Amino acid sequence: MSTATVSRALSRPERVTEATRERVSEAVRVTGYTLNQSARSLRLQSARTILVALPDIGNPFFSTILDAIEREAARRGYGVLVANRFARGDTDPLRDYFLSNRADGLLLLDGSIDRAQLEALTRAPTSLPLIVACEAIADAPFHTVRTDNAYAAEQATRHLLRLGHSRIGHIKGPAGNVLTAEREAGFLAALCSAGAEIRAEWVLHGGFSMDDGARAARTMLDLQERPTAIFATNDEAAIGFISEIARSGLICPRDMSVIGFDDLGIAEHFLPPLTTMRQPREALGRLAAEALIDLIEGAPGKRVPRQFVLSSQLIVRGSTAPPRPR
C-alpha cells in the first residue's frame, strides 16, 4: 500500500475502495499515525490557520468575539493563532505570518491601526486575505464586519433625551480610534437634532477601560455645572465612572444617569444594572470568521470588498432614569 493511497483514503475517502479504506483506518489505529500538518501545509501552500490580531485579549469585549471566531474556525477546520497588542505602528510582524505561510488570512480587530498600514498589507503582490472587524472605515478597500456605531450612539443619546434629560455629557474613547470618533459623532448628532445644549466641557476625554471612566468622573466632578446624564463610550468606562462618582456620594441613576455601550456580561449584574447598547459580539465574530474563510477559499477574483454592518440594540436597565426634579 503506497503513501499516496493512504493520503487519499484519509482526505478523499470516496476515491478509494471500501476495503482499502478499512485497511487504512485499521493501520492508522494500530500505529497511532497522524498526518503531519507541516508537510501538508508545505505541499498545499496553505496552513488552514487564521491569525487574529487584537489590541487586548484581556478585555472581555474582544475575548468574547475571539471565542466566536475560534468556534467558527474550528467548525471549518481552521486553527486560530492570536497576536495580541500587536499594533505598535508596525505591521511587519503580522505580514510575516502569512508571507511565511503560518496563516492564510488575517482577522483584524482593532480600531486604532493606521489606515495606510492596512492598505499596505493588502497591496499586491501578496494581497493577503484580510477582514477588518469592529473597525469603521467607510468605503474601505477590504472586507469589513462591524456595527453601526454612529447610529447606535445616537440611539443611546436619544434614550437619555426621551427620559427628559437635556444636560447630557459624553465620555469619549481613546483618541485616534475610529470607534471613538463614530460614537462621538452619533452623540453630537442626537443632541443637535433635538436642539439640546452641547457643552464642550461635558465631552470628557476617556478611554475604553474602567480607569479611564474613573478619571473622566474626577474631571466632571470638578465642574461648576454638571450634566444630569452621561453616554459612555463603552460599558467599562461607564462602570468606572459610576463607581468613581459613588465615592463622592453621587448615586446612579438618582443623581446621574449613565448609559454604556457593548453589553458586557457584567452590565446585567452591576449595581445598578447598566443600561447599554448591546453589540452582537458573537455574531460579529462568527461572521468575520466566515467571511475570512470564504475569502481564503474563494476564487481570488471574488474579492470585491464587502461591508457587513450589524445593528446594536438598546437594553434598558437600571442605570438610567428621568432627571431628578430640582
Place this chain on the structure above:
Amino acid sequence: MSTATVSRALSRPERVTEATRERVSEAVRVTGYTLNQSARSLRLQSARTILVALPDIGNPFFSTILDAIEREAARRGYGVLVANRFARGDTDPLRDYFLSNRADGLLLLDGSIDRAQLEALTRAPTSLPLIVACEAIADAPFHTVRTDNAYAAEQATRHLLRLGHSRIGHIKGPAGNVLTAEREAGFLAALCSAGAEIRAEWVLHGGFSMDDGARAARTMLDLQERPTAIFATNDEAAIGFISEIARSGLICPRDMSVIGFDDLGIAEHFLPPLTTMRQPREALGRLAAEALIDLIEGAPGKRVPRQFVLSSQLIVRGSTAPPRPR
C-alpha cells in the same frame, strides 16, 4: 549564492562572511523574501507554536492569563494557537495538534479535565510537552503551575472570621472541578480550626459565572436562617450573588459580607468594591509559558515534573465588614 548560504545567513549569521550577510539582507529587502515556516517546521520537526487549551476564552480570568502567555511566547519566538471549550471528554483533537506537528507543546488551563485523559496525553511513545496551569492535582506526573487554592480559601474565610462573623456560608464552584474542591476544603478547614459552625445548607451549589452566583443567592434567600458572610468561589459568583440579593433589598456589606476570589479588573470598580483573594494571573501565565518552552527546548531527560505554586493575596475592599449587631 546558494539557498544554503541564504539559510545560514538568516539563521546563523555568525557562520557567514560580513559581505555575504550584507548581500543577503539586501536581496531579502529587495525581493521581499520571507521564510516559509511550513517548510522550516517540516525540516526541523518543530512548529515553534504552543497550543493553549482553555475552557472559556470569554472569561476575563482566562483571557488575562492568555494575554501573559501570548506575550511570553512571542518574546521567545513562539506563536500561540488557541483551543477553546475543548474539554468535551475527548482529548483526541488536542493530541492531533502535536502529533500532527502543528504545535510543540500544550498548555492546559482547565480544572475539569479528566486525569486519566491527561495522563494518556503524556504517555509514551509521543510524550508531549505539557504544562497544566490552574489545575491543582498534587503529585501529578507532569509540570504544574498553580496557586495554592486551599490555603487562599482558608485565608479568605479567616478574614471573615476576624471581622467577627461566625455564621459563614460558601458558594461552591462547578461540581467535578479540582478548584472547587480545593477552595471548599480551605473554607471548611478555616471554620473547623476556628470552631465555627458549619451548616450544610450554607454551602451552596454554585459555579464560576455571575448567573451561578445569582442562583446561589436565590437559594440562600429562601433559608430560614441565613449566614452573615459568604466566601464565593470566585469574583463572578460573588458579584452575581451581591447583585441578586440587592433585588431583595439586602445590601452588601451592611446585611451580608461577601469575599470573592481572583481579583478581576471589575472587583475594584464594583459597588461595593469587592474584597477578594488576588491570584497573580499574569505571573501564572508567564511562568507557565516559560516552563513549557523550556520543556520543549530542553533535553528530554530534564523532564522531571516540577510544581510551581504561587501564592494569592488578600485584597480588602468594601464588600466585607463586621456583622451588623442584632
Place this chain on the structure above:
DNA sequence: GTGAAAGCGCTAACAG
C-alpha cells in the same frame, strides 16, 4: 566560508 545534494512528509499528476 560556500555550494551541492539529500530528505523532512505530504499530495497531485500521471500511468497502469
Place this chain on the structure above:
DNA sequence: CTGTTAGCGCTTTCAC
C-alpha cells in the same frame, strides 16, 4: 482504483 514519482522550501551534512 492504486502505485510511482516529483517537488513544495527549508536545513544540514559533506565536500571543496
